[in-house]
Amino acid sequence: MLRRDSFDFTRIAAPWNLRFASVVPAGIARCGSADDVRTALLWAEANNVPLAIRSGGHSYAGFSTTAGLLIDVSPMSHVAFDGESGRARLGGGARNTDVHATFARLGRSITHGRCQGVGVAGLVLGGGVGFSQRLRGLTCDRLIETEIVTASGELLRCSAEENADLFWACRGGGGGNFGVNTSFTFDTFPVGVVTVFRLVWTSRLSDVLPALLDHLPAMPDRFGCKFLVDAGQAERLELLGQFVGTEGEVTALLAPLLRSARPAQQDMRTLPYWDAQDFLSEDDTPEYVHERSRYLYRIASAEGARTILDYLRRFPGTHAGANWKVFLAGGAVAKVAPDATAFVHRQALMLSSIELNWTADDDAATLARNESWLAEFHAAMQPHASAECYQNFIDPAETNYLRAYYGTNLERLVEIKRRYDPRNVFRFAQSIPLSL
Numbered sequence: 333m334l335r336r337d338s339f340d341f342t343r344i345a346a347p348w349n350l351r352f353a354s355v356v357p358a359g360i361a362r363c364g365s366a367d368d369v370r371t372a373l374l375w376a377e378a379n380n381v382p383l384a385i386r387s388g389g390h391s392y393a394g395f396s397t398t399a400g401l402l403i404d405v406s407p408m409s410h411v412a413f414d415g416e417s418g419r420a421r422l423g424g425g426a427r428n429t430d431v432h433a434t435f436a437r438l439g440r441s442i443t444h445g446r447c448q449g450v451g452v453a454g455l456v457l458g459g460g461v462g463f464s465q466r467l468r469g470l471t472c473d474r475l476i477e478t479e480i481v482t483a484s485g486e487l488l489r490c491s492a493e494e495n496a497d498l499f500w501a502c503r504g505g506g507g508g509n510f511g512v513n514t515s516f517t518f519d520t521f522p523v524g525v526v527t528v529f530r531l532v533w534t535s536r537l538s539d540v541l542p543a544l545l546d547h548l549p550a551m552p553d554r555f556g557c558k559f560l561v562d563a564g565q566a567e568r569l570e571l572l573g574q575f576v577g578t579e580g581e582v583t584a585l586l587a588p589l590l591r592s593a594r595p596a597q598q599d600m601r602t603l604p605y606w607d608a609q610d611f612l613s614e615d616d617t618p619e620y621v622h623e624r625s626r627y628l629y630r631i632a633s634a635e636g637a638r639t640i641l642d643y644l645r646r647f648p649g650t651h652a653g654a655n656w657k658v659f660l661a662g663g664a665v666a667k668v669a670p671d672a673t674a675f676v677h678r679q680a681l682m683l684s685s686i687e688l689n690w691t692a693d694d695d696a697a698t699l700a701r702n703e704s705w706l707a708e709f710h711a712a713m714q715p716h717a718s719a720e721c722y723q724n725f726i727d728p729a730e731t732n733y734l735r736a737y738y739g740t741n742l743e744r745l746v747e748i749k750r751r752y753d754p755r756n757v758f759r760f761a762q763s764i765p766l767s768l
Contacts, residue, residue: 352394388451458724463556466663504675523605563647636716652689
């Protein structure tokens with residue numbers, strides 16, 4: 333147990349989203365086993381101490397920190413691979429960097445994120461998007477078993493055959509709702525050589541953006557990408573992704589986009605898969621951020637593209653910037669029924685989000701202006717998108733958040749919550765409730 337005067341407490345307690353850095357735990361239980369988790373849970377309940385669970389600490393809404401007891405499972409970061417079955421068992425504290433380090437020498441993978449410090453637990457429990465999702469499914473689609481310590485202190489093994497209802501909920505029901513997951517077993521897939529690419533446009537975005545929105549959903553499942561448009565008067569659109577195939581095939585697939593406007597920068601490489609992930613990875617430096625998402629179920633209209641560019645050009649401005657971005661969905665994600673797992677957004681074509689960043693140098697008035705802009709932009713996108721939001725981009729400003737995250741799967745999740753956490757031990761501002 334770490335207290336506030338313990339060595340390295342400040343570093344370990346700090347969340348990735350600095351927006352919530354002022355929330356400091358009274359203590360941190362650094363758990364190296366399921367028994368440690370059980371002890372911490374039972375102590376917190378016996379002493380009526382609020383708790384939060386942390387793996388990677390990347391909760392966008394700060395729900396992986398607390399003024400009470402922080403149950404930190406990051407010491408459980410082991411990754412074990414069974415070559416005969418192709419399955420990998422990861423500890424509840426494993427991060428993307430642990431997946432990379434182990435799988436790179438095995439020529440295997442699961443669907444994973446770009447940010448090396450993100451905990452696999454948070455990623456998989458909320459669904460898990462990545463560049464491989466259109467070909468291999470979401471992270472939660474690769475999950476075949478998980479172990480979880482419930483509010484009563486019981487360690488349950490969950491799979492399609494055992495505690496199947498809780499297993500269903502752990503694939504998209506969001507982290508921290510049902511217990512503390514201490515291990516995850518995944519069905520891995522082999523990886524070889526892929527083509528990665530980064531294209532940047534700095535002009536004619538009024539042509540490029542609608543062309544991208546129209547063209548990308550028709551891409552083959554081997555094509556995974558995201559793109560973003562920077563806020564501000566200086567135009568910039570970046571398309572980043574990977575393709576299981578050759579550079580020539582990528583060039584042919586992108587030809588209609590290249591005809592609409594030639595990019596100012598273009599970088600395309602054929603690399604071994606895990607070297608390619610170094611090309612695609614993003615900085616994991618802690619930052620101040622508020623992200624708001626919407627799923628797109630239809631191709632955005634020309635009016636929708638104009639709305640996006642109009643709001644981006646009206647960005648009030650911070651010391652860090654903002655952007656609107658899209659993650660291409662479809663493919664294997666859409667081949668799973670919306671009620672087959674707790675992840676309901678199966679038929680969406682794309683996941684969009686607005687990301688607002690700032691620094692400690694931005695004063696309260698500046699932040700208020702930018703938050704107002706973000707709220708207006710988010711509301712303006714609903715006619716062109718949907719009311720559904722990604723549960724891993726959990727948003728403290730979302731009002732109808734339960735329906736936004738879980739849609740028609742919400743009622744079943746509430747039933748499972750009542751069954752496994754009847755005293756509502758695992759609760760936070762947007763947790764699944766015991767009743768609707």
